[in-house]
Amino acid sequence: MASEELKVQLLETFAALITAAFGLVAALAWNEAIKTAVKSVFGEGDDLIGLVVYAIIVTVLAVIMTLLIARALGKAKNAVETAKKN
Numbered sequence: 001m002a003s004e005e006l007k008v009q010l011l012e013t014f015a016a017l018i019t020a021a022f023g024l025v026a027a028l029a030w031n032e033a034i035k036t037a038v039k040s041v042f043g044e045g046d047d048l049i050g051l052v053v054y055a056i057i058v059t060v061l062a063v064i065m066t067l068l069i070a071r072a073l074g075k076a077k078n079a080v081e082t083a084k085k086n
Contacts, residue, residue, distance in 0.1 A: 031058075
């Protein structure tokens with residue numbers, strides 16, 4: 001019994017690590033895409049303005065995505081609680 005629980009825990013941990021790794025790769029890809037977009041709009045000469053615009057864009061995206069994820073998690077928790085009650 002303990003062996004099966006350990007296997008499940010190991011699989012959950014590996015799944016979390018792999019998911020985090022893919023998230024990091026996606027974040028780095030978006031990082032480069034946004035940097036390139038800001039450079040194409042503001043050019044190379046306006047480094048400070050470009051960096052500020054980049055920081056604002058990333059911050060807004062992070063806030064929006066965090067809110068969407070939190071909302072989805074809340075809905076999933078409610079669905080699980082409702083299923084338990086029925």
